Amino acid sequence: MDDVYKSTPKTLFDKIWDSHVVLENDDGTSLIYIDMHLTHEVTSWTGFEYLRDTGKLVRRTDKTLAVPDHSIPTINQAEGINDPIAREQVEALIKNTEDFKIPYIPLLDIRQGIVHVIGPEQGVTQPGSTLVCGDSHTATHGAFGCLAFGIGSSEVGHVLATQTLIQRRPKNMKIEIHGKAGAGITGKDIILSVIGQIGTAGGTGHVIEYVGQSINDLSMEGRMTLCNMTIEGGARAGLIAPDEKTFEYLKNKNYAPNSDHWEKAKDFWKSLRTDEGAKYDKIVSLDAKNLAPQVTWGTSPENVAPVTGHVPDPNQIENNQERNSVSEALEYMDLKPGHPINEIGISRVFIGSCTNSRIEDIRAAAEVAQGQKIANGVSAMVVPGSGLVKKQAEKEGLDKILKEAGFEWREPGCSMCIAMNDDRLAPGERCASTSNRNFKGRQGRGGRTHLVSPAMAAAAAIKGHFVDIRDFMA
């Protein structure tokens, strides 16, 4: 540490950003070095097309990792991809990774899965590093104190060719979550309530650092869920300072520092904390103590209420545009103002996505499902986030518990989070989903999505309507 470093207190974000600036441009943008670039089939092909057209190479194949996840089926993967267009897209990814010599995790590999699940599992998500992916939920990796953000396809090409990005320095935002969250309250409930508070544009232009006891208390899985949905609050990235849980998670992972470097890396990681007196541009505080499980009722993640609450009444909203947007959401969702949240009935349940498909999520669902049966007329599926999650869950017998309760047990992929494959809602179907976006039509045209935690989704499957998981488990 030099003197300047000591005398100017920095946030965690400042530290990572400053140590990755290759050049500062006159116009206030910076050229930022990227330590890891994850790619998948949907957003990478133009990048490769560009390289081919202009005769360029990938600058660092060792800092690039590719996996298919978005458009693949989640049943009978061994039989290949039926949809010819999706197959062509995955085949293009395979060809591109072969031509440009990029490490590729094939569909049937045990390491395959949703790009934001496999990054941490492979240990490419490291504290103090920069990571990008052509996908907005790259924010997930911030759970490790890794500055991670989603980029567009042109930027994918930029990273492939130069291992850098041109970026304007985002602002610092701190979200303090005080108090101890009660039993049954998960990272999902915390982040949904944060978004309810700051709105979907509340974090625009910022990187959010999460601090406070309930953040420290979260497992790495819970932290990933929290950071994952940071993008739903409009921010580019979420960050949580690494601690012993982080180091423990990373130990012995494929790409993690080996024994030659482990101690040195850990010492460095421990320095990744916001300095006393460092300045944030915006601070938001929230108390986790009285937080109830959250359920979204509308078509934007900010349309959220506690399970103990009611669907809001648009007539009580002053702002014109907001009132219209709430009315429109309620119409789309076919909900009446004042309707109790726990009386909303569902017919589909989706447990999966990069938000909630990790082992802890599957365990939470299985705990609820143990010895129960899903309600008549409900169909429910569980889609593990990766082959490794699937294997671990099967080792613990969670698949059996879930199947006995009537849940379908699928193969890893994005599945009904984005409905690019056959997993989708029919028009008018209502779904309790552990994914991250309840946008109109996201899970299938005309489909109605309610975002909840895995335990809340599993309980809804069993009861056929939302229930307060705290009562359910009592």
Place this chain on the structure above:
Amino acid sequence: MKKFTQLKGTAAAIDKINIDTDQIIPKQYLTAITKAGLGKGLFHDFRYDMNDDELPDFVLNQDPWKNAKILVSGENFGCGSSREHAPWSLNDFGIRCVIAPSFADIFFNNCSKNGILLIALSEKDVNVLMNDAKHPATCSMIVDLLDQTVTRSNSSTIQFTIDASLKYRLLNGLDDIELTLLQSDHIKVFEEKQKLSHPWLYYGESN
């Protein structure tokens, strides 16, 4: 990248907030590996019914807005996913400028790499242009990037601000990648230094 200098044409109003990228271009268009034809999918669920027939009520299905080149919309336009299919579909449809009170970050970046100009104006100014765009007699506008003005049909102008470097790149249609490759030496120096201080990040070499 296509240059952006001056754009004269019809503006269409989509008077909603939080228009997300799933609404701009839904997932069924994401499996293709070509940009051509994406304009057909622009605002798909607003534009077509379940049988893929055009919905006559939607502005882009009506004259003169069928040929809109400019869009006026509410705050937080482009929120949601990072799909660059959103600007590609706007481009393919022929829309090269969106005016709104605010835009989502990734969408903003994506547009700026595809020669689409995003103009953030005050709520008040947006409302003026929104009203103009709603009526056939006033929906024609001129967007001038050099002067940083939007000229209304009554010849009055509204000034907008834009980042100087973005303006330069749009005006000249410059490709970021080529510009960055000119800095390769600096990138190399950075890597050499980082390899010493953080050797574990050089996965292939020193791990």
